[in-house]
Amino acid sequence: MAQLVVAGHVAPMAHGADAPPRRGRVWIEDDRIVDVTFGRRRVAGFEAATQVDVGDDLVLPGFIDMHNHLAYNALPLWTEPGRTQPWLHNKQWPDADTYTASITEPAWVYAKACPEALLAYVQVRGMAGGATSMQGWPTSNRGYRTVVRDVDSEEAGTGRDDLIYTSVVTKTGDALTESVRRMAAGAGFVYHCSEGQRGSRVVQDYTDLDRAGGLLSTLIAIHCCALDAGQWARWDTATAGGVVWSPLSNLVLYDQTTLIDDARARGLTVCLGCDWGPSGTRNLLGEMKVARIAADHLGYALTDAQIVEMVTSNPGTLLERCWHRPVGRLVPGAFADVVVIRAHGDADPWGQVVRARERDVELVMIGGVPRYGDAALMTKAGAPPSFTATIGHRSRRVALPDPKDPAAAWSWKAVLDTLRAVQRDPQRAIASAQARAAAGPRFAPDAELELFLDMPDTRRTGRAGPPKNPATVTIPPVPPVEHDAAFFDRLDASPIQGGVLAPLRAAFLP
DSSP states (O other), rough: OEEEEEEEEEEEOOOOOSSSSSEEEEEEETTEEEEEEEEOOOOOOTTTTTEEEEEEEEEOOOOOOOOBBGTTTTOOOOOTTTTOSOBBBBBGGGGGHHIIIIIIIIHHHHHOOOOOHHHHHHHHHHTTTTEEESSSOOOEESSSEEEETTTTOOOOOOSSSEEEEEEESSOOOOHHHHHHHHHHTEEEEEEEEOOSTTTTTHHHHHHHHTTTTTTTTTTEEEEEETOOOOTTTSSGGGGEEEEOOOOOOHHHHSOOOHHHHHHHHTOEEEEOOOOOOTOOOOHHHHHHHHHHHHHHTTOOOOOOOHHTTTHHHHHHHHHHHHHHHHSSSOOSSSOOOOOOOOOOOTTTTTHHHHHHOOOGGEEEEETTEEEOOOOHHHHHHTTTTTTEEEEEEEEEEEEOOOOTEEEEEEHHHHHHHHHHHHOHHHHHHHHHHHHHHHHSSSTTTTSHHHHHHHHGGGGGOOOOOOOOOOOGGGOOOOOSSOOOHHHHHHTTTTSSSTTTHHHHHHHHHO
């Protein structure tokens, strides 16, 4: 039995951001929170527990990224050359001239040739922004372990991995009926829905759901940026579910984003998601800032406190309906997922969280285990074997096990060297992927790991598959896990968003 007490300025988020953080303690036993106390109150039985005091820093529930396509996150931002007009919807841009060569083929090579390194990279990238849970993990030929919580397959102590279903593909007919049946029985449904400009044909995704009785409290609808106020009003407040907002991706692709005020007026719970590398932010620190920029630009009535709720208690509300265990809150019985954000004076704490950069993420704990953060805090908290990585110009320790030896830490150099070897010589990597796949039965429990892409490619009859001509495959350099100048250069060169996102650079690179 492992016990740990984290002291600092604690924001439990038990009822959202209803009160500012104050001096307190989070009492953790194994993978759960036993209690949160303030003032002099202590919890009996913790006399021998490890004590970690982070001073004035902010102690919050671990951030939850509610929408991503993680297999694509070793790729940089993408813009179709010469295109200045917004795309109408998400059925359109997968047919762009450069989409296959720029996105599908590089992602396929990483997923097949070095899946372990790819998974390591995306986990470090998420934790660098404070994430302890992420949605959108790639499916595979066999199981694999992650240290960042997998929203899609979390069992929450039930022994079942069907608590949540996901779909990138639009559901119709019997498939849609079955999805609604599962939701009505209590399963969550994370569903790409009506992604595009308002009034475009993808509104049909939502109207089909409505007709099928699928606008339920267990629906977690991704994007829905094509919906107007009247369409949001069709979702009964008595069965209000959730919507996942990815404002950067929406603005980069469509020059429009979700009508957040209208969704919230229906009682829907709004969460944030980074979407994916080709059109999204690097981590949730970026997405919170874009939410702030978009809200100010579009006149949405959002406070910084409400934006922080979108990565903590809001996704927690939706997930608890399916997991039946608290998450996104520091309350008794909750998952012991904690993030510590460095404080900067006495300024509004919610604003400090929204403005935080990667260098301000001091500690990330998942299931009571220190996984990422400042070396001294990681040591005090009793972290398992870890490696050093420089992120946001600061040294960080990362406890990510080597897939060949789970008792040992992997090396960040080994992870990056593996990805860069694939990037420099994709033809050799493709041959290596073919050799891995031929090494034995493809779907055996001990088979070489193989990841499958989840995004469509209309130039390949709708399926993201292998390169048709391996000799022509090129892969751009692996981006850093943090937001850097190259990210903002690509963002500024993206014409569709029309400069709305220009303030984001100063938020990270003042």
